[in-house]
Amino acid sequence: MSAALTVQSVTKTFRPGEPRILDDITLTADAGRITTILGESGCGKTTLLRIVAGLEEPSSGRLLIADRDVTRLAPVDRDVAMVFQTFGLYPAKTVAKNIEFPLKMAKVAPAERRTRAAEVAAIMHIEHLMNRLPAELSGGQRQRVGICRALVRRPRLLLMDEPLSALDPKLRNELRTEIVALQRAIGSTILYVTHDQTEAMTMSDTVVVMRGGRIEQAGPPDKVFARPASTYVAEFLGNMNLNPAPDVERAGGYAETVGIRPEHFGLAGTRPAAEDDFVVSGRLERCELLGADRILHVRAGEILWRARVDADAPIGDEITLVASRDQVHTFDTETGARRAT
Amino acid sequence: MSAALTVQSVTKTFRPGEPRILDDITLTADAGRITTILGESGCGKTTLLRIVAGLEEPSSGRLLIADRDVTRLAPVDRDVAMVFQTFGLYPAKTVAKNIEFPLKMAKVAPAERRTRAAEVAAIMHIEHLMNRLPAELSGGQRQRVGICRALVRRPRLLLMDEPLSALDPKLRNELRTEIVALQRAIGSTILYVTHDQTEAMTMSDTVVVMRGGRIEQAGPPDKVFARPASTYVAEFLGNMNLNPAPDVERAGGYAETVGIRPEHFGLAGTRPAAEDDFVVSGRLERCELLGADRILHVRAGEILWRARVDADAPIGDEITLVASRDQVHTFDTETGARRAT
Amino acid sequence: MKIIPQLARHGLLALGAVYVLGPIALMLLSAFTPTDDILAGRYLANLTLGNFVEVAERVPLALYYRNSIIVCLGTFLLQVVVCVPAAYALARLRFAGRTVGVWLLGLLILLPFQVIAIPIYLVFRNVGLIDTLPALILPFVGNAFAIFLLRQYFVSLPQSMFDAARIDGAGTLAVLLEIVVPSSRPAITSLGVFTITAAWNAYFWPSFVLTDQSSATIPFGVISFVNSDAVTDYGPQMAMATLSVLPLLAAFLIAQRQFIRGLALKGQTG
Amino acid sequence: MSDARNRVVPMLLIGPAALGIIVFVIAPLIIVLALSLFRVNLIGGTMTFAGLDNFVTELQHPEFVTSIRNTVTYGLLTVLPSLALGLIVALAINGLTRGQGFWRSVYFLPAATTLVAMSAVWRWMFRPDTGVVDTVLGPLFGLRDWLGDPNLAMGAIAIVGIWHQFGLITVLYLAALGTVPGDQYDSAAIDGARDWSRFWHVTWPALGPTTVFAFAVTASSALQAYDVIAAMTAGGPLNSTTTLTYAIWSRGVHFFDIGRAAVLSLALLALSILVTAVQRTGYARRLEAGAVR
Amino acid sequence: SPDSTASTTDSPVIIVSGQSAQNGELLQQLFDDYNAANAAAPVTLQMSADTDVDTAQKALVSLASGKGPDAVRVTNATYQTMIDAGAAQPADACLTESGAELDRRVLDGIAVDGTSYQVPWYVTPNALFYNDDLFVKAGLDPDKPPTTMSEFHEAAKAIAATGAAGGTAYFGNDYNFQGYVASLGGRVYDPQTKALGIDSPGGTAAFDLFATMAGDGSSPVYSNFFAEANEAFAAGKLGMIITSASGYPALKASGKVSIRLAPVPTMDGGKQVAVSSTNGFVITTKDPARQRAVCDALQTLLSPEAVTRTVAATATIPLLPSVADDPAYLADVYEKNPDWVAVREQQTTPWVSLPGGAHAEYSKAYVDSQLRVLRRETPAAEAVTSLQAATADLLAAQ
């Protein structure tokens, strides 16, 4: 698979002497795929995207887009487009004018501008809004205009910075589906920033988890989910229970953390048990209904475990949770790194 | 259970002649419980809360707080407090001064003000921030200050308007837990506006689903989830599949919509089948990994069904989904209303 | 790589600064140079404070300063007391006549004071306010421009803050004193700059209503060195100009951060 | 929250300011109108009804047309140049990576000076032959004795007027530039808009409200131009710098003719209403809404 | 307040003076000495740099509002206005009582319909000031200053040829002009007959002279005469200037030029005549007791000592002829400044002003006409005609 984008050892420091905002980032985004960047607030996601777009310069490192070195090129010459979290629409222009703007700057003839704008507007279902001003649109509509404007130039690479986070959940679901459909339809390469786990899991071909300016883990979402490289990743993707390992679980004499996903717990007795199952008993402290499921908060001494079980599973006050051994992850408490198992 | 708040036939029109923003709203909020108001953007949630707070006057109808008619009382005389989505902190006052402000207005002596502010600050873990200005706080910290300010007067009724929507997901999880814990601890009555389904489901004792200024359905969250009164509610809570009923499912000659939650579908053969099971077969169009589960998008002719199945369930290209009859909801296609079954 | 355009900008600005600072520099240089040297173009050849001494001997500086300070602070403080509530009401309260009020502001903001100077002068003459400090203050207290500027800022304050205050039990006065004023420091500062600058510099109106020294303000000091029909004393004239300009310059440099924040307009005139 | 309270509170808040405006603006406006119909003897303290005499005399007097023309000229010479200079300097400063605060202060300094005092300095700079202006600019443009030349005096006054106010416009624009959403610039960069397009499509629309406000500030100071003129030219030479405001002063105070000064005041009022009307035109409204490019 | 009857004389006597740059220091000294000698009703001198016209107007306004000063400094440009406004009180009694034997020309100058309304301080004729050095440089004999306007013009041309500015015959108002009109037998305004004589042979000849000299470069054109001409002369850049003798100290102050004085050159075909303006004080208080106190204060100005100090400082005409040659008083001064004698002995005609409020506007109209003539925008004949017409309108409107 060819790399649409290669980021090589990119480092970014805003002010000399201050810590690195990006620290030796190397990644590739495959052509025609969605690569998602994930990580806590302030970890450098936006900065990385802006460097790829050419809105910021890297302090060191190189950028290749389709094997061409673009490190020193102006944004417009990189053949990238970007969708901003805050939309970045031109408030004084109608929707049509907003979408046509990149073409106008590229000196495309007016007639063709209109045709191409109409085309992308149709894909995003906003044909009927072309004469409105941004102020007259809802959030979801605005974001669709932003996407249209990014698409109209048929860029090789599409950058999206938390494009859905300002929207309400219903719109978010809708647009998520539309973006994926669109990407399938036109086969573009997308670099997608989010801190929403669901988005990362459902949309992407590759996830890149960032932390404090470094890449913590990268890979296909199911692989990352199945074998998180650290407690940070484990907590971020899937909200894993992370608790000190019971004494019996410790090995080699150093502190360990065990991680078990809430959905991997079962109620004792409702499933076949194995010899090496991980078992916890405790008191039910709280029980949250989540539609078809329930989250049980079970306290065992100092420690609180969450388990996701069927909404209609029978529960009492005292609860025993069971997880199979291969669903138990262990991490070094000090560094948070995954223990080899 | 006594009613902390009763809203009787409240109607609101902002400008004469314009449509009603609130249309004959009647509801009660039980004392010591959390009542959540849910609904799409613009449906009138905030307006209702502002009327309860006394920030707007109802065009008609009555409000009772603890059985006292407060319809004409000033906000401060209603013994309510409110937490705003945008925090509404006083930027020129320190955290301590912000929290003490309601007490100052109530002419509480300075010494007592300090004690009580320190008390609530301790509950919300912001004791160490008391001398900061709001601009020096993170979003989550600001919202906690907002909650403290609302609590310090020990109001009978606490109104919260999307208190978490401006925050990032991690903080949101944290504060959600804190708010519930707090409510448990001090037993206050909370009227909580959100459009986040998870919040509504996990926190509330009662949910009220609004639509276009009217109450569409109200009740305990599990009841509402189990028997949504309309397609609107069904879609809003749990993102139900809503598709035209197959011909055989139609009854009485009028158009019907069937609704099945993705998680109520199973793969044919992996579960015991019954005579009257609802069965769909189709081609797998897309498959989204969602951590421990997978969302299958199955196309049967024009119609697309989503099913949530175990991540490790074996799947092929052609898929048959099965749902038991009692998990199939039917709605009038025209009105969206639930068909009696 | 961005060094060149940056330097070009600095160069351009430095060029403009010749126009901007030239007169000020010339004034400062001349103030410390004897008149003869000034006429001969020999600045600072014989550094002297003599010009200032002469100013101090010829005009009652202390009186001018006192009057100017009273007029500036008086106008500003009264303006705040009078205009802040009005601007708050026009920005934040719903009441009959609000639209008309805002509209009227837009109209009055461009009304030159000179149009109405004569009637005010006649009235003041009849009530004996000629040659008094209140005559320099009163006409500017209820000021459309001040209300406009403040309203503009109040409109941009978040509604939730006002809602919170009402729920917290703050009455109108408490909202004004505890919430509006502390949150509006930038706007009030910029109003202060506008008002104090205007009052400090005002010459038209004072030259209307003042006939003697007792209430004369700083510009009179300057004018007294300008209007003579004998040979002009440039040295003392520039010294006087310097003395008149310095306090404001100092005040601006101190207040500028606040001031500039208050000038960021967001809303509309309405 | 009773209805009565709803009505009383705003009135109490507005009251003092309204009173001030009624007493010191509205009432005087009415008095001006009345005064224009009287012959006023200030010293004797008598007023006699004069009908339209004042209008007839004043409208026939060359001073009337001259002062209106001069006021308009001064406005044309100062308003747009001040806005343009202010904008250019603000853009130059805004693009700096360091030194913004320094240049902002430098350019604002004139606005913080006493105009009467600085007029004295300027007058001296404009001194014929020996002044800085004549010695430096004279050889370049062949112009001399600006203040003594009826054709140049207004230009000199305008140079001082612009000097005094464009720093304020700069600061206004700088403040506005600070609030232009950065994401629009980012969009523009990605969309391929370079310098001029970026200014025209992003910056200028965002500066709309400030431009309208700055116009109001400069236009109103143009209508009120007095201090520089009083200190530099006293309306001369040959009335070439006699603006309406200066004419009102000289007619009313210097020549003791209050009735005719009132007529001039009315002319100034009409002019300011005209400017306000211009400000309310579609273009200005769209500019203000940030919808012009 | 000075007008309140209760406190007639126990509050200080307030005297207002503009023109502080013109002998203001001397005036202050004279009253300081008076105050030192007589503490009973001390004088507070409110001095400003305003022009005489502005001073009078402000004083009139304050008088009308009931809180005016007790006395106001006037020149001939404002004297009539003060009388017409009813502000000036008769001063005959005060003058008589002082026992001062005033110069006839002074008394003529201040009498209006047989009554004097002011206590004079000095009488200043205009005179030719010239720069000794520039004369020498131009090859002219400094001991033989021009006596006619033709000679003046020639001398100006000679000086201009050296690169300096030649000479100015015009002035910042119609002060010089009135003398030229008189030189050819006319009168700009006759208070008795109310006849105007701007449009007269003298007026036309004067404007002609201004235009010709400006035209051939022998006279610089100053649009702001007072500031520019004085400064140029004091800086040694202007050869000759015809101005008020009282300007002497200010012009002398720079110390850089050797100033010489001579009588005003005669208009060609006319007689030698200078214009005199009386600088003095009108009593404005109506309270007899205060009038007394003011009179007492003003009488110091009429003492031989005061006259000596004044003349020594200003080169003006002594109010008291008797002190001129008195060795105890001015004899020394004149010996040291022989030029001054001729100036003192010029024929003079009093500078008249138009009645009431008309004067200020006339004065401005005059300066504008003169400037147009100097700039040669308007021919002299046309200028006098239109100025006379405009002035007639002003008089009619009174």
Ligand SMILES: Nc1ncnc2c1ncn2[C@@H]1O[C@H](COP(=O)(O)OP(=O)(O)OP(=O)(O)O)[C@@H](O)[C@H]1O
């Ligand atoms: N222009 C800048 N100058 C200095 N520091 C900056 C600048 N832009 C970003 N930073 C800092 O760099 C770090 C990374 O910022 P960035 O915006 O890339 O984070 P992010 O991962 O996008 O966070 P979020 O999820 O909140 O958007 C932050 O600490 C931020 O404060």
Ligand SMILES: Nc1ncnc2c1ncn2[C@@H]1O[C@H](COP(=O)(O)OP(=O)(O)OP(=O)(O)O)[C@@H](O)[C@H]1O
């Ligand atoms: N002051 C007002 N004047 C006129 N209309 C208003 C006013 N406030 C709200 N509305 C209208 O009332 C309707 C309901 O608004 P409201 O703010 O209550 O919605 P909401 O349910 O809180 O929406 P969201 O989820 O977006 O916050 C909207 O159509 C809104 O435009």
Ligand SMILES: [Mg+2]
């Ligand atoms: Mg970001």
Ligand SMILES: [Mg+2]
């Ligand atoms: Mg809302």
